[in-house]
Amino acid sequence: MTMAAGALPEALAQTLLVRFGERFQSGSAIRAQHGSTASWIATQPPDAVIFPENTAEVSETVSLCGEAGVPVIAFGAGSSLEGQLNAPRGGVSVDLSRMDRIVAVNTEDMDCVVQPGVTRERLNEYLRDTGLFFPLDPGANATLGGMAATRASGTTAVLYGTMKDAVLSVEAVMPDGRVIRTGHRARKSAAGYDLTRLLVGSEGTLGIITELTVRLRGIPEAVSAARCSFATIENACNAVIGGLQFGLSFARIELLDAMTVKAVNRYSGQDLPETPLLLAEFHGSPDSVAEQSRRFGELAGDFGATALDWTVDPEERTRLWRARHDVFWAVLGLRPGAKGISTDVCVPISRLAECIAAATGRAESLGLLAPIAGHIGDGNFHNLILLDPQDPGELAAAKSYVGWLNELALSMEGTCTGEHGVGQGKRAYMEREMGQALDVMAAIKAALDPKNIMNPGKILPERFDGQR
Amino acid sequence: MTMAAGALPEALAQTLLVRFGERFQSGSAIRAQHGSTASWIATQPPDAVIFPENTAEVSETVSLCGEAGVPVIAFGAGSSLEGQLNAPRGGVSVDLSRMDRIVAVNTEDMDCVVQPGVTRERLNEYLRDTGLFFPLDPGANATLGGMAATRASGTTAVLYGTMKDAVLSVEAVMPDGRVIRTGHRARKSAAGYDLTRLLVGSEGTLGIITELTVRLRGIPEAVSAARCSFATIENACNAVIGGLQFGLSFARIELLDAMTVKAVNRYSGQDLPETPLLLAEFHGSPDSVAEQSRRFGELAGDFGATALDWTVDPEERTRLWRARHDVFWAVLGLRPGAKGISTDVCVPISRLAECIAAATGRAESLGLLAPIAGHIGDGNFHNLILLDPQDPGELAAAKSYVGWLNELALSMEGTCTGEHGVGQGKRAYMEREMGQALDVMAAIKAALDPKNIMNPGKILPERFDGQR
Numbered sequence: 001m002t003m004a005a006g007a008l009p010e011a012l013a014q015t016l017l018v019r020f021g022e023r024f025q026s027g028s029a030i031r032a033q034h035g036s037t038a039s040w041i042a043t044q045p046p047d048a049v050i051f052p053e054n055t056a057e058v059s060e061t062v063s064l065c066g067e068a069g070v071p072v073i074a075f076g077a078g079s080s081l082e083g084q085l086n087a088p089r090g091g092v093s094v095d096l097s098r099m100d101r102i103v104a105v106n107t108e109d110m111d112c113v114v115q116p117g118v119t120r121e122r123l124n125e126y127l128r129d130t131g132l133f134f135p136l137d138p139g140a141n142a143t144l145g146g147m148a149a150t151r152a153s154g155t156t157a158v159l160y161g162t163m164k165d166a167v168l169s170v171e172a173v174m175p176d177g178r179v180i181r182t183g184h185r186a187r188k189s190a191a192g193y194d195l196t197r198l199l200v201g202s203e204g205t206l207g208i209i210t211e212l213t214v215r216l217r218g219i220p221e222a223v224s225a226a227r228c229s230f231a232t233i234e235n236a237c238n239a240v241i242g243g244l245q246f247g248l249s250f251a252r253i254e255l256l257d258a259m260t261v262k263a264v265n266r267y268s269g270q271d272l273p274e275t276p277l278l279l280a281e282f283h284g285s286p287d288s289v290a291e292q293s294r295r296f297g298e299l300a301g302d303f304g305a306t307a308l309d310w311t312v313d314p315e316e317r318t319r320l321w322r323a324r325h326d327v328f329w330a331v332l333g334l335r336p337g338a339k340g341i342s343t344d345v346c347v348p349i350s351r352l353a354e355c356i357a358a359a360t361g362r363a364e365s366l367g368l369l370a371p372i373a374g375h376i377g378d379g380n381f382h383n384l385i386l387l388d389p390q391d392p393g394e395l396a397a398a399k400s401y402v403g404w405l406n407e408l409a410l411s412m413e414g415t416c417t418g419e420h421g422v423g424q425g426k427r428a429y430m431e432r433e434m435g436q437a438l439d440v441m442a443a444i445k446a447a448l449d450p451k452n453i454m455n456p457g458k459i460l461p462e463r464f465d466g467q468r
Numbered sequence: 469m470t471m472a473a474g475a476l477p478e479a480l481a482q483t484l485l486v487r488f489g490e491r492f493q494s495g496s497a498i499r500a501q502h503g504s505t506a507s508w509i510a511t512q513p514p515d516a517v518i519f520p521e522n523t524a525e526v527s528e529t530v531s532l533c534g535e536a537g538v539p540v541i542a543f544g545a546g547s548s549l550e551g552q553l554n555a556p557r558g559g560v561s562v563d564l565s566r567m568d569r570i571v572a573v574n575t576e577d578m579d580c581v582v583q584p585g586v587t588r589e590r591l592n593e594y595l596r597d598t599g600l601f602f603p604l605d606p607g608a609n610a611t612l613g614g615m616a617a618t619r620a621s622g623t624t625a626v627l628y629g630t631m632k633d634a635v636l637s638v639e640a641v642m643p644d645g646r647v648i649r650t651g652h653r654a655r656k657s658a659a660g661y662d663l664t665r666l667l668v669g670s671e672g673t674l675g676i677i678t679e680l681t682v683r684l685r686g687i688p689e690a691v692s693a694a695r696c697s698f699a700t701i702e703n704a705c706n707a708v709i710g711g712l713q714f715g716l717s718f719a720r721i722e723l724l725d726a727m728t729v730k731a732v733n734r735y736s737g738q739d740l741p742e743t744p745l746l747l748a749e750f751h752g753s754p755d756s757v758a759e760q761s762r763r764f765g766e767l768a769g770d771f772g773a774t775a776l777d778w779t780v781d782p783e784e785r786t787r788l789w790r791a792r793h794d795v796f797w798a799v800l801g802l803r804p805g806a807k808g809i810s811t812d813v814c815v816p817i818s819r820l821a822e823c824i825a826a827a828t829g830r831a832e833s834l835g836l837l838a839p840i841a842g843h844i845g846d847g848n849f850h851n852l853i854l855l856d857p858q859d860p861g862e863l864a865a866a867k868s869y870v871g872w873l874n875e876l877a878l879s880m881e882g883t884c885t886g887e888h889g890v891g892q893g894k895r896a897y898m899e900r901e902m903g904q905a906l907d908v909m910a911a912i913k914a915a916l917d918p919k920n921i922m923n924p925g926k927i928l929p930e931r932f933d934g935q936r
Binding site for chain 1: 578629632654659662668674686845877901912913
């Protein structure tokens, strides 16, 4: 039933071509672009790409591919990091970028209905005059559909949650081509199994999301930002733990380790103390954000913070937060030409300092440059491992590090992935993390997708591949 | 495979008796107590009740019942409202009240691990000295396991979310007796299918929750309460919509309609204006709760609110909120001897005023006494229909009303159940609400529970009963 990569069955290719015309593409450049390209995982291009313009076309494609036993792989902005878009068994990439309509904005209900190809930046531009915004910020200008499929989150999850919290309901094309709607626009519902949350984070392996209803938030009246330095990661973590317990509503609370701060200083000529740095942001009324910044400053002071600076001025805020915005390019600048590979563990915050300390030691002992930036309020941090992927020794060291770190996170009651998802890259760790729950996941996958056509070879470990 | 009610297979009964001794009970009183008793749905008692003390015993029971093809029905505090505990095909009620250990409280991580029989009041008593609390309040002193199983929420969901948001992960016994853990203690995770959210709200039809890890919150430094009256429901709704858009963080925002206020006045000698009443609560720092109450008052004033009163004093707060606490008994007092039947629709808040106005008109025209109290910030409200269930005419009118109301909510992009769940009572409405998504739910149920032993006859409409 599976296909060798690079060749669609002739009849299927012909049918799709007739049906989609120029919106069916099989040139090698476009195919390569539609494999996973944003990580160290080798690109495995699909056999062809189609560009549907509505749900019926997605359904038709899935049905046709299903009849032929050919994989279908949903594609948004191409920014996923764990090989989610690769086509290890070939198949058709369903590029949803033309399904980018903002269907409805319901300002009184503070929600909106969008097609999956809408990017978060475009949505926020569109919303600007409504006084509302979509608060999740994973860094990349991802599509809403892709963010839902990978259960994305980012810097603001500490206040606004992840895509599991932002999505009220979805419309999806299931593996048999059937179109379902998992719910409507009620703010909460107790009506049966939570198919919304089942599809969010399923990485296109159970269905293709063709429409989403998402919660919006009021653009805060005021935003304050704060920045301070600590002697140790442990002190920084304790200041955040104290703030959370005290009820500070961090809208963002980010940690940079000393190596990342050094990179930022070098990149943009700043002179931040080259020790762990915290950046905080608060959203609310002018009085409340000022109060929260002040209280955070006091708390940080109790843990020996220095260089404390805070502001409610928008331009000043951009300046204070510049270090965070520069991280990616600044860190890459530490080793020009290197590839940056991101880890993604997430642990209970009480274990975070210990986890980061052990991680830093381990990376050093392996000779890896692996500076850290983290969504500290969630216990989620990323090493950006700077790697020459052509060097087998380095590659082996990096792989060993990632495996070790994922095990460490699990030993601390955490997860190998806080927000990037499993894809191909973390399949191997699912066994240890989920145990027998994996069999339940596999049973659901087999029940909904008996031909295994929906993004095969992702999430579930290899031992389940043979079951279908 | 199914059993006539009232008779376990002799061999199974014998095995369970030997295994559980006095913790296996089959007297008629205890059986009757373990059917659904809190609604207008007739009680259908299980054949026997067992009282397991640990996960292994739950697993053993499920395995034994599974081999015999006998249903198992998880039981917590017995407070569910839609027939979730009934045993239409007989079977064994698994009473989890002895599994009531608080396993761990992780104050730095603001989470705790509990067995399913822990009630929310006991948990909060236990937590009192930690500065943390479990914020969900569904009214009844339900068990955490039961609240998770029905995706409960209540007055504080507008700020703290529902059980889908509060539960970080669960341990569950699956229909084959296997014990799984759906995750660990990380604050967020993108590791595969969200089995936590699949089990939350599944009403014991997919597995029995034997341990839960739940998020806690910091006990707010200050709490303010506000109360005001409006000429119309529409004005009350508009004040709340305005507050939400403005970014007010209601911790609770409750609406009582004029008939409910009248009942409260009569019950406790208050002299509230007998028009729609809003009760608000804010959690935060002393400054912020005072500011939010003041701003809410201004906004309410814009919509013609009268009798505005607010306070940060705990005793005053209790007095202000007394109307809400008295609702259930006050409303029952309108018709002594009547049974109170609760509706549970939830609609987008922009449709709420229209929905309530139509509902009130319909109830009147049917001659029903059906006062309303609602979690207005979520768009969720309850009629408490005061009914003589022995009167066939009244019963028919009430059933007609409930069916009509559920349809109305769906026509407004809402749901027939915001927080009470489906059970037996709302199975008939699932077809219209979920459409083809029901087939997906049924496929999951069939894959995980092929013998249909886990709480059969709930959630999925009758047409799926025959599939197994």
